[in-house]
Amino acid sequence: MLTVLLVEDDRDLAETVIQFLGIHNIDCDYASNGQYGVNLLQKNNYDVLLLDINLPRVDGITLCQQARDNGNNTPVLMLTARDQLKDKIAGFNSGADDFLVKPFALQELLLRIQALSRRRNGHAKVLKHGVLSMNINMREITLGEEQIHVSPIGWKLLEVLLRHAPEAVARERLQSAVWGDEIPDSNSLKVHIHKLRKALNVEGEAPLLHTIPGYGFAIQERKAL
Known part of the structure; x- marks a missing residue:
């Protein structure tokens, strides 16, 4: 509904x-x-x-x-x-x-x-979810007080995920957002998601990027470990 x-x-x-x-x-x-x-x-x-x-x-x-x-x-x-x-x-x-x-x-x-x-995309200048913030105009990503850096593909993936957070985004939708109709081999999304997850990880903290089995991925606020 x-x-x-x-x-x-x-x-x-x-x-x-x-x-x-x-x-x-x-x-x-x-x-x-x-x-x-x-x-x-x-x-x-x-x-x-x-x-x-x-x-x-x-x-x-x-x-x-x-x-x-x-x-x-x-x-x-x-x-x-x-x-x-x-x-x-x-x-x-x-x-x-x-x-x-x-x-x-x-x-x-x-x-x-x-x-x-x-x-469902709007014209937001800043995308936020919990401690994670993406400034579209400034091309900056901050995690808490720290600025983090991701690849161009990582940026596209994170933008789509943040626009839908905390809802999950299907693998197919993420692939289409990044590569359009020319999707590379099946491991490409997995590799870039792994790199993005590493960029968002903070030692001793619960993860922000979650795998939704059988469906896709989601940005969700940290829960206690």
Whole structure:
């Protein structure tokens, strides 16, 4: 089941959207103002964020920008009555992935949610999970207080893993992200995962990179040894 967060101060519209999405097996949390939306986004993981621009307390542009600056890569679909180019530019610059101008057809909303949830990459500038942080713009990876270095392929693998953390990523998806359709021999992914795991290892600490048997790999927070 997909889970979305709707941040919208029009309660009538919100009720209609929530009921419609429920019919299509999409669970929807609701915030009537921007600050409550910020709180929910910090506490929970969502597949898609549905975000109005004109919101009380914290407006949609600011909310989206703060989320991206904090490393949140949840795809954002902005719902807005504004259809001017300057407003869309401001939204995209803040990290939005798509726009839907009110009034909109609920079926189109559903299709866009499904498309964004499949993409699941957003425009985060910093990807974080636990003590691990990847700054996309600066091309830096930090583990706690220390900066670490990985190969170009290791970077691609880690970026995909962090964008989905703590969920597991299938081997096939990782191979496609790195090599596209020209996948080398079957041992290549294993070799590069081994090198990435070594780069992320800290003596005396539990591992961050986990093998999910029969499926793939996942970045998950350390647990006590």
